[in-house]
Amino acid sequence: MVAAEAPANLTIVCLDNGAFGSTGNQPxxxxxxxxxxxxxxxxxxxxxxxxxxxxxxxxxxxxQGRGPNFIHVVLRPGNTQVPNIPLxxxxxxxxxxxxxxx
Numbered sequence: 001m002v003a004a005e006a007p008a009n010l011t012i013v014c015l016d017n018g019a020f021g022s023t024g025n026q027p028x029x030x031x032x033x034x035x036x037x038x039x040x041x042x043x044x045x046x047x048x049x050x051x052x053x054x055x056x057x058x059x060x061x062x063x064q065g066r067g068p069n070f071i072h073v074v075l076r077p078g079n080t081q082v083p084n085i086p087l088x089x090x091x092x093x094x095x096x097x098x099x100x101x102x
Contacts, residue, residue, distance in 0.1 A: 003044025040070035
């Protein structure tokens with residue numbers, strides 16, 4: 001629906017470090033298998049880019065045009081060593097749904 005509605009003021013920034021850190025550092029689907037920029041293009045978002053450092057991100061942000069825009073920020077793999085979230089994925093989903101009033 002985002003691409004069909006084409007909100008002029010929407011920019012989606014995908015921060016991608018390739019891991020689900022809070023649940024044990026499992027690789028994400030984007031980790032070498034799914035190109036998130038191509039996925040955005042496939043959904044109809046025409047203004048996309050992939051950046052790999054701060055300078056590229058600044059340039060992408062400053063040069064974005066009318067939305068929707070998609071910026072795939074590829075980060076170094078891994079996460080800070082922190083405790084895992086002690087909730088099952090279904091519990092996380094239910095908490096999220098309740099929090100947004102669902």
